[in-house]
Amino acid sequence: MVTHTHAIVPGDVRTRAQIRETFGGSGQGGICPSIDKESVNLYSDPAVGELNGYYDGWLAEEDDLGPVFEYTGAGKSGNQTFAGIAGSGNRAILRHAEQNRTLRVFTQVGLLPGSGTKTHQYVGEFTLDTLEPYVWRRVHGNDGKDRNVIVFRLRPDGEFQRLAENLIPAATETTWELVPFEIVTAATLHSASATIGELPTPKNAKKKASLPRKAVENSATSGTFVVSEAFNRKMSLRSSTAAHIAVRREAELTRTYMAYLRSVGRKTGAFQIRVKGLTSTLKTDLYDATEHVLYEAKGSSAREEVRMALGQILDYSRYVRTEDHPEPPKRVILLPAEPDLDMFDLCRSYGVDIVYRSENGSFIGETVPVE
Known part of the structure; x- marks a missing residue:
């Protein structure tokens, strides 16, 4: 159910417009930094990820430091990068701590009744794993082309929502x-x-x-x-x-x-x-x-x-x-x-x-x- 209060806690479902009111960021794209809200909002859509050859979500296996949420960087075609305009979103994730911003993850869960507006569930606040903040992966896209992607390893920082449907296969x-x-x-x-x-x-x-x-x-x-x-x-x-x-x-x-x-x-x-x-x-x-x-x-x-x-x-x-x-x-x-x-x-x-x-x-x- 979509509510309309400004407070957003893990497990709540919101439209992107409602999320922007609280945490700022762009109205489109997967990685949405906000200077005034000191936030980097990460949107994960399982259907889009699978189409492009990757999965975002929780690892089923935990290590001594607890659970890990893997999030694939920006770039739907070709090799992903940290450089230039194409890598600006990936740099925002990598430098979130030094820029005093909070990583927040949202997963796409449905549509508003009677419209094509997507709704997103708030997973929680995260920070990069300090031992291994990201890894490179080879994925095989729906277009038949292989490419290199950046997979960020996120650690929950406070309360979070961990659902079975968000586990990586x-x-x-x-x-x-x-x-x-x-x-x-x-x-x-x-x-x-x-x-x-x-x-x-x-x-x-x-x-x-x-x-x-x-x-x-x-x-x-x-x-x-x-x-x-x-x-x-x-x-x-x-x-x-x-x-x-x-x-x-x-x-x-x-x-x-x-x-x-x-x-x-x-x-x-x-x-x-x-x-x-x-x-x-x-x-x-x-x-x-x-x-x-x-x-x-x-x-x-x-x-x-x-x-x-x-x-x-x-x-x-x-x-x-x-x-x-x-x-x-x-x-x-x-x-x-x-x-x-x-x-x-x-x-x-x-x-x-x-x-x-x-x-x-x-x-x-x-x-x-x-x-």
């Missing part, structure tokens, strides 16, 4: 494809491509039956090669916790080693992995596409971090395959300093190598390519 099939993304950092908003040389043009999604026999064991998953995430993301004012410090150290280490790989002519990126039955997407840290090497990075060389990295890389490497490399990848843990000696023995027993940064800044390990 779980993965139902396996697809494998190379996707050459560009790095876009929150600090610079755009930078050079993270890939070296030409990557193969993405083809139609490859079904499980087309994969070599060695990959059949992964029939419940999908893997997509994407560029490593924005390694030097802008953190919010709440970034002083140990977790955020660890993320920044890991990001800096990964960025530095990626730059080294690029300097010796390696193509670099990362894999995104969807697991059948789940709505969330896994993401690896770094992938050497030239030599088929998967890296898992950590911001600390402590024993517990090495053990965590070992579990992650054993998990992720089950799904990392390409047309050129249908076999399992070489697995390497990337560390900021030399770990305890017995950690080398532990990792070696599982077929995993270690690369670490020395005191003079160089990288040491059997996998490190020679300039």
Whole structure:
């Protein structure tokens, strides 16, 4: 039922005109910033999203920090961007905290009786996840064209409405494809491509039956090669916790080693992995596409971090395959300093190598390519 009071709380249904009276913003478009109301209003229409190859909504799986609402950025055709006029809405989301604006999410739920006016349900206030504010995804549009989109990871900030119909559908099939993304950092908003040389043009999604026999064991998953995430993301004012410090150290280490790989002519990126039955997407840290090497990075060389990295890389490497490399990848843990000696023995027993940064800044390990 549509009411006409100015107060809007999670679960209320309003027309866009009524929402504008309270929270400002444009009368059209999905991302609607308002300077005077200090708000960035995000409108999600499931029918429009599905038509363009993506879904907005809640992940069914929660992590230690709670629920996540994924919202796809602006741009219905071609690759999405943070740059220029086309990227202005995406920049508004990315910079909402520093511009003292509140993210508010609304989902389209119906029409006013006897008219074509859409109604929207207020989900609540959100802020970007400070550890991973956004990820890049490859989607397949209704026009048959593949493109790269920005998927923002939103955390509820206060009261919110979480309905079953707003859950993202779980993965139902396996697809494998190379996707050459560009790095876009929150600090610079755009930078050079993270890939070296030409990557193969993405083809139609490859079904499980087309994969070599060695990959059949992964029939419940999908893997997509994407560029490593924005390694030097802008953190919010709440970034002083140990977790955020660890993320920044890991990001800096990964960025530095990626730059080294690029300097010796390696193509670099990362894999995104969807697991059948789940709505969330896994993401690896770094992938050497030239030599088929998967890296898992950590911001600390402590024993517990090495053990965590070992579990992650054993998990992720089950799904990392390409047309050129249908076999399992070489697995390497990337560390900021030399770990305890017995950690080398532990990792070696599982077929995993270690690369670490020395005191003079160089990288040491059997996998490190020679300039």
